[in-house]
Each structure stands twice: as structure tokens, then as C-alpha cells.
Amino acid sequence: MTSAPTSSRPALLTVAWLLVLLEVLTLGVAAGAGVVSLARGAHVGPVVFLVLLALGAAxxxxxAARALRDGRRWGRGPxxxxxxLTVVVAGTWWGAGGGPLALAPIVVALVVAVALLTPAVVAATSATGAVRD
Incomplete structure (x- = not known):
């Protein structure tokens, strides 16, 4: 499979999928922290669930990021x-005293959402089948 040529990809699409990859990396780090917590004797049930949830979401x-990069529309939904969900969780974190650090995921989520909903990105990610050449 080949990806869509970079020159035909809108800049906002590149920004969006790079930020989604940052979210994937963050989920991977969270899963790794869960494994470390298991090694230190945390309660197995909840931690295993959260690790599996983070890995599944990642x-x-x-x-979905790959689908967006390749111009396929199914990636937009997930x-x-x-x-x-990120805005809801980070907003709750903010309300619970998370401070300015809780704003970072909100900003990332809003940038990704706005970028994905621009007409240029919607047009670039409208393929329904195989990767466009």
C-alpha cells in the first residue's frame, strides 16, 4: 500500500495525524506506566483493565491515523x-484540580477536531475503498 502524495495532503491533515500519533504515544506511555505499577504490586484487576484499554485505544x-494519512474517510469517526472523550476526561481532570496541565489534552483535541472538520481535510479524506493513487 502506498500513501497519498505529501504534496496533495492539506497541511491541517498532516497536523491532525501527527497530533493523533502523539496521542497514540501518550497512550503507550500510560500502558507502560500501568505495567510498572503492576510490577510494584498494584491491584491487578483495575490496572490490567486500564492497560488493555490504553493499548486498544492506541x-x-x-x-485511524494511518487511514487519515492515506485519505480514507473511516479514520475520521474514531x-x-x-x-x-479526551475533552470530557481532561475537563473532569481540570475540575478536580488538575491545573494547567489538564489544558494540554484539551488544546490538542480541539486542534485535531477543528483540523479534521475543515473542508480541505474532509475532501482529502473522502476515499471509501482502497488507498487512492
């Missing part, structure tokens, strides 16, 4: 859903 977002 896998889905990585596949990515936008993840951004909504």
Missing part, C-alpha cells in the same frame, strides 16, 4: 470520537 487511533 491501536485503534494508530490505524479520531473525532477520541477527541470528544
Amino acid at each position: 491501536t485503534l487511533l494508530a490505524a 479520531v473525532l470520537t477520541a477527541q470528544i
Whole structure:
């Protein structure tokens, strides 16, 4: 499979999928922290669940980012859903005293969502089947 030529890819699409890859990396780090916490004797049930959830979400977002990069529209749905959930979770974190650090995921999620909904990005990610040449 080949990806869409970079020159035909809108800049906002590149920004969006790079930020989604940052979210994938963050989820991977969170899963790794969960494994470390298991090694230190944390309660197995909840931690294993959270590790598997983070790994599953990272896998889905990585596949969706690749789909967006390749111009396929199915990637928009999972990515936008993840951004909504990110804003809800980070907003709750902010309300619980998370401070300015809680604003970072909100800003990233809003940038990704706005970028994905621009007409140029929607047009560039409208393929339904195989990768466009």
C-alpha cells in the first residue's frame, strides 16, 4: 500500500495525524506506566483493565491515523470520537484540580477536531475503498 502524495495532503491533515500519533504515544506511555505499577504490586484487576484499554485505544487511533494519512474517510469517526472523550476526561481532570496541565489534552483535541472538520481535510479524506493513487 502506498500513501497519498505529501504534496496533495492539506497541511491541517498532516497536523491532525501527527497530533493523533502523539496521542497514540501518550497512550503507550500510560500502558507502560500501568505495567510498572503492576510490577510494584498494584491491584491487578483495575490496572490490567486500564492497560488493555490504553493499548486498544492506541491501536485503534494508530490505524485511524494511518487511514487519515492515506485519505480514507473511516479514520475520521474514531479520531473525532477520541477527541470528544479526551475533552470530557481532561475537563473532569481540570475540575478536580488538575491545573494547567489538564489544558494540554484539551488544546490538542480541539486542534485535531477543528483540523479534521475543515473542508480541505474532509475532501482529502473522502476515499471509501482502497488507498487512492
